[in-house]
Amino acid sequence: MDVFLQQLVNGLSIGSVYALIALGYTMVYGVLRLINFAHSEVFMVGSYVSFFSAQWLGFDAKQPAAFGYGRALLVLVLAMAASALLGVAIERFAYRPLRHARRMTPLITAIGVSILLQNLGILIFGPNPRPFPMIIPEQRYELGGVVVTNIKLLIFVVSAVLMVGLTYLVQKTWTGKAMRAVSTNLNAAKLMGISPNRVIAMTFVIGSALAAAGGILFGLDQAKIEPLMGVLVGLKAFVAAVLGGIGNIAGAAAGGLLIGVAEQLTAGYISADYRDAITFAILIGVLLVKPEGMFGSSKIEKV
């Protein structure tokens, strides 16, 4: 039982990171009907920016003593800002010129941007993994045989807060209303005086900032980052978005958690060799049985 609970806790923690990234996929799909494959590289850049800003602020991989909440928060803000900027730049220079092209064109562009950023990452940051600085000193708690660290708890909390905040933004604010309007019908939204370019840019800002938050949490948890870290994590987050119903925020969150737990239980009880296989088996299953995903339907509003 202890072992099962431990696997569950670890699965939920990885799942939260998938969920944060899945939100970015699902939001962009909601407004543009585009799968933004470069999103996983925004996640990677987010963790590298936090790596360098943490170093700049005096954090060290081996010195947990040198830490402060204010500076840790600053690292988060810097990484989110830099990633948001990158996300907007990708939209402005790679996707906007193709706004009226056929749907396949921006999709292939997205894959191209993704590969470009991966290789730029290798070129600029070097191919070797880097130890992630201990922005927050790690503490272990043991509750009846189950080990939880403050980092894992933080992952839950930060993910939950960001997701609740996002839901509020989409449902209760003018920006959210504009996003939903563009998502439902771009031309009608334009006639109502909404600027689609601004709304789309805003979507990229929010999605990319969430990916950066995921990047920091992932770096903290895994203790190392590398230029190709986004590839597999991003792909799994994408599967989570599809599983939840692409375009649906609650679906992305639920999909992320489910994929995380499924993966962990497969690795724990069947074999670690099938860890990645299970994710893609789920993808195939969803596409065959319920292509609109758990929460998706053609009626539901998409953001």
Add this chain to the structure above:
Amino acid sequence: MMRGSLVLLLACAVLLSFGCKRKRSGTEDETGPIVIGAYLSMTGSMATFGESSARGAQIAVDEANAKGGLLGRPIELVVLDDQGRSEEVGNAVSRLIDVNGAAAIMGEVASTLSLVAGRICQRRKVPMVSPSSTNTKVTQVGDYVFRACFLDPFQGYAMAKFARENLKLSKVAILKDVRNDYSVGLSKAFYEAFIKLGGQIVAQESYSAGDTEFSAQLTKVKALEPEGLYVPGYYTEVGGIARQARRLGIKGPLMGGDGWESPELRNIGGADIVGSYYSNHFASDAPSDRAQSFIKIWRDKYGTAAPALGALGYDGTLMIIDAIRRANSTEPTKLRDALAATKDLDAVSGKVTLDPNRNPVKPAVVVRVTDDGEVFEAEIPPG
């Protein structure tokens, strides 16, 4: 048009005559230097491997020349860069044989590259010694291919013996990289030896190179209460495994093979990897007099600690020099026979005796990871 091809033909003829001339000066002319040809990765992602090996080889050649050379002739080490690419290996080895007239060939570190060169040397009947390719297949290419290092299975055996007899462990779990032949080979050898020595393997779990999340396997392993964990992977994943194992509360040492050797291991593993052990070819603080004098020469010449690959580059070259001396000739068949008869050669990584399959029977060292490096822990004799 006609003129152009004539010029080309002339140029070829000139080049060819150069080639012939150089070749004769190497092997047949009895007065020029004896050439040992090394093909190594001097540039590219494995450049540090090539540099260490070449530096070790140069020390061996300098020492022999200081003692008057061989057969009354000086020795010359010619190093050609293969860029760590198998398609360049062929060019480099052919040039060493044809243009430089190498009496014997020394190289490579990566087994895949040594396999390519081994086939060429076998066909051309020029003896080759690989300093540090540990894959079993390398010397199976033919009777002209030798090596200076032990094989993958021996490392698994050495660590099992160390775990059982020095650390007195009785229950150990294995975590191997299933996509890597090296890791699977070491695990298999460790498993067999540890059970034979009366120990128990409580779990055999796997991961794949590139994974970052190991908690599922480690949670399973922890429930079986092992006293140690054998992780014969590359340093890229071992650091993360160490961290996640300690976080879940797995105590006892982690153990591995020479794939752990990198400063990155301690950067990523931090305090969690300290106190772990791995097997290697050579320790940069090995206590034997032979190793100590080599370490001192290396430090005086290059200003750094001597890496294992440097020691093996030295040993591989020493095997060739020793064989030429005993054969009293650079004639390929005589040299080959002398190499095959290498016995109790006093090399820096231990005494080298070749078995009938042209692989050395020699000891391994076990080092312990500390806060600022690795320290020598034990020497495991061949068994």
